[in-house]
Amino acid sequence: MDPKTKKAKTCWNVPASTIAEQTFNPIRNIVDSMKLTPNPEKEMIALSIGDPTVFGNLPDPEVAEEAVIAAVRARKSNGYGPSVGCKMAREAVAKHISTPSATVTAQDVILCSGCSSALDLCITCLANPGQNILIPRPGFSIYKTLAESLGISILMYDLIPEKSWEADLGHMEELIDVNTAAIIVTNPSNPCGSVYSQRHLEDILALAEKYKLPIIADEIYEHFVFPGLKYHPIASLTKDVPVLSCGGLTKRYLVPGWRLGWIIINDRHDVLTQVKSGLVRLSQRILGPNSLIQAAVPDILEKTPASFYLETLNYIKRNADVFYERLSAVPGLVPVMPQGAMYMMVGYDKDLFPEFKTDIDFTQSLVTEQSVFCLPSTCFQYSNYFRIVLTVPTEKVTEACDRIQEFCSNHYTDVLNGVNGHQH
Template identity: 30%
Template sequence: MEFRQSSKLAGVCYEIRGPVVEQANALEAAGHSVLRLNTGNPAAFGFEVPDSILTAMTRALSTSHGYGDSRGLLSARQAVADYYLRRGFSELGADDVYLGNGVSELATMAVHALVDGGDELLVPSPDYPLWTAVTRMAGGTAVHYHCDEQAEWQPDLADIAAKITDRTKAIVVINPNNPTGAVYSDELLRGIAELARRHNLMILADEVYDRIVYDGARHHHLGAIAPDVVCLTFSGLSKSHRVAGFRSGWLVVSGPRDHAKDYLEGLTMLAGMRLCPNGPAQHAIEAALGDDSIDALIAEDGRLTRQRDRAWHALNDIPGVSCVKPRGALYAFARIDTDVHRIHDDEKFVYDLLLREKIHVVQGTGFNWARPDHFRIITLPEADELETAIRRIGRFLDGYAQ
């Protein structure tokens, strides 16, 4: 008997860790050095864990080896609730918070608790591909709304409105955005909230980069903007506190919970089925929410800002390549002019770049962008290394044809 993958996986793609990754692994196994510009992993590029987080975790190790509350440690959940109350949310308590093994686990739980076969979620294009993947795994359809590159990658409100149907359950909003680095305006977010309000939709707000913004940009929380809309806010410590491997994230429920009582019972059941979140990592949360070390990294002369600037300039210096300046997050989403560079298969471009230059980036179609004319890089390497790598990409493109 041949065992085959479940039909539930048909059409499910997660190219950040897809087939090209396997080739990168094979190259490293053969002794090559590969520059991994595909995954936002701060630890791989020398970013240190704040001492307060390590201290809080190590002190709790001897008492965190047993199962805990399925929603998570009470003190950590209360710390998360207090964090959002200080940022304009209303009427939040510890019971409105679910802790998880990173945002990825919580997003999967949230979508599976919401979506029936044939239901639709509105998801941005380009997106962080997990949202599309888990929607399909849950039996739903991810309907992609357009983010406008000419408007600094802001979502197109008219396009969102046009794609709402009687099967639409929620709008996914990724802000600050991965992969584009866009930070959404207050006006735009109020427009999205009004659409959700008018059509009785839930909002799923992926805000894991809320503290990583540049040039004085301000992040606005959708849950604070729309207190009368059921909103699930997702965030965690992986990026802002450089502890991706600790898998420490949270989901906050705001808005009229009485409208979502049955849904929340389902979400709580799923939380119980995974027994509980990682024990030691939960003890990091309260300490982390009082840590502001990210501020120095995103300051005008901070490391993350310098790297963002150098990457942005270097990408725009490549003939036939352009990039909207990222206002947040840890990525740059570059456009390839296919009239200059004859590329019709962006996955093949990424694969060939990896083989020749040993640089691993992610193709734009891996983020559910319809055309093969973009690629994403992370901006985590030191500025000199990053600029050198981008120049190598430019030289590769100069002689490349499909």
């Protein structure tokens, strides 16, 4: 039959594409399927969403607001710009990101619609269907969502809670095979709040160098580290391993809805020449991020006072200290003290809470009885933990701890010693 021959269909059949069918967000799927019915006698305390703006207690910097207002009033940033972002904004990002050992220029920067868009472009550009990328476990679910939608497999290397969630390097090396296209490294970490030492990052880089694998560095929480600790951009620690570093304004500046992210192409020995061209072409699918926010970027990055960062970090660190001290004293709970970002992972001994088969059951019951909502670690491809967000108002931290303690007291069951409920 002539392929040009038209034949009327007798019924509608409009299927979704393969990519659409393969796109699956674990967090949304799990949360949407949970039976979240809060206790009507207790106000809901949501410790679940990594959005620092939810409670209104952590305002964005005034400098940022003024910069956006000025961009609006100037009426010079209302049109289309380059798909990779306007030069002025890219120059500001390059200056902000550059270190003595890893200097980049505007030509190495691609601006995106948030860090998730940056990750999307990097994964799409580095891997083909049938290949795999290594991601951390527990890890941010977007890596899995993005990769599997494209037919790219994910292999999850374990993080070690007893070592402040350092990567299990032996496990990472075991997973690498001929189809591995890249390693994703998250530092500082969501959901763990870990901040890697220079030595640990260098050990990861040594593996990447050994197997000649590029690194996708999720560094959206750059410099978001507690006092006494130091953030090391992974690209600053290597002269050989190519690194695509993904970041943005979202977390440090407390403006997730502004959707301004970036990719920093840290090329080594010109091995990313094709990748760089590919990222530029992929950026043309979106045609650049928000033009008004781009216009504000130079002032935001250059003029935000250091006191703003310090006050934000001190606030979150104080909350982390309270959560850690209080929850450490609850039998059956094992919180892991974070070193940065805005999260804490809390483990529970499943043998002491036998009525809960999974962490989803545990957190769902916590909502039903105490109106405290934490994300189950199943959202991060892990089990028997839950993640709490540290950006809530301090008075809610104490109340949340009281409720979690009461919940655990009611359900604690030490079978070996014949103790259950309130008796311990």
